Amino acid sequence: MSNILIVYSSVHGQTRKICAYLEQKLIALGNQVQAASISDDIDLAEFDKVIIGASIRHGKHNPVVYDFIEAHQDALEKKPSSFFSVNLVARKPLKNTAETNPYMQAFMDKSPWLPALAEVFGGNLNYPSYGIVDRSIIRFIMWMTKGPTAADTNIEYTDWLKVDSYADNIDQLSLES
Structure with a gap:
């Protein structure tokens, strides 16, 4: 059993939804899990493993993701840790892996941090849920x-089956991974 922190940066809520799902899966596997927004004041020392999840908006991860990593790089490198990205490009079969997703x-x-698992x-x-600017930009990109x-x-x-597999991989994640 591990004490796991899931930190997320979410714009329209899908990353947060994935984090909530991961939280339940990891609890079911016998872990203690806490999910928190990346903007919350978080003490990584309390946790055995750290997962960071971040969405893409207009082609980029939120700069606060990199700020968080820079502020906590030492702790992230000393613990089993993981990063996942949520983006619409990953809908494409040839761009749905960490190795092929731009x-x-x-x-x-x-x-500056390279996670053990990505x-x-x-x-x-x-x-329908987007404001007019986001809707226009995303429709153009699509x-x-x-x-x-x-x-x-x-x-x-x-x-969601891929998210299940990811939860299993996180459960097995160790510093040697």
Whole structure:
């Protein structure tokens, strides 16, 4: 049993939803789990493992993700830790792994911390819930990438079986991983 922290940066809520799901899965595996927003005041010393989940907005992870990593890099490197990215590009079969997803690759290039375990999950495309600016930008990006553009589109691309597998991998994660 481990005491696990899940830290998230979520814009439209899908990353938080994935974190809540992971929390329940990891508890069911016998762990103690706490989920917290990346902007919360968090003491990593209290936890055995740390997971960071972050969504993409307009092609980038939130700068606070990198600030958090920089502030806690020493602790992250001394504990079994993981990072996952939630983005709509991961809906595509050739871009749905940590090795093939351009946002994960950009994260790995920019981050001073290299997690022991990395994963990507497809996000949720929900045009009706977006403000006009986000809706317009995302529809344009989807048009360019041959994705859905109908204004009433609401599609969840998260592969929950993949999230289950990720939870199992986190449960087994150790410093030697």
